[in-house]
Amino acid sequence: MMKRCREGSADAEDVSSMATCLMLLSGGRTAAAAGGGEFTRVFECKTCNRQFPSFQALGGHRASHKKPRMAGGDRLLQAPSSPPKPKTHECSICGLEFAIGQALGGHMRRHRA
Known part of the structure; x- marks a missing residue:
């Protein structure tokens, strides 16, 4: 059986701060973001160090590193090679x-x- 905390006691403050921490963790937000601070999570590309506001945006950007780059027009920047047999x-x-x-x-x- 659990004891009830009185509102003025130190235990009530602990329970309140624990509840706040749990709510922050369950929402996936940081304390600064929840408190109205300017801090937001940034996702950085490991290939080019470009930063994105969401994991989805980073994922879409990372796909661009897998595609061959185009020069002006339709020419590829890669060395010319014979067509694959x-x-x-x-x-x-x-x-x-x-x-x-x-x-x-x-x-x-x-x-x-």
Whole structure:
């Protein structure tokens, strides 16, 4: 059974401050933000150190680091390379080539029958 605290006692102050802390923690806000202070949480990109007000904005920005950059117009800033050769899947029995491995698997059933 819990004791009741009197409003003037030190225990009531402890309970009040504990309740305030719990409310701040459950809301995800910092004490300065809840108290009307200027402090807000900032999310920083580890790649370029740019700062964002929300985690979602940082996530959208980080995706931009994965894309190749474009110079003026439609030219890529990367060194020119030959177009990638499409991988073909060749039948070891008859030599037919398929763009998709699953198609080769279906073709191989012909040879088993």
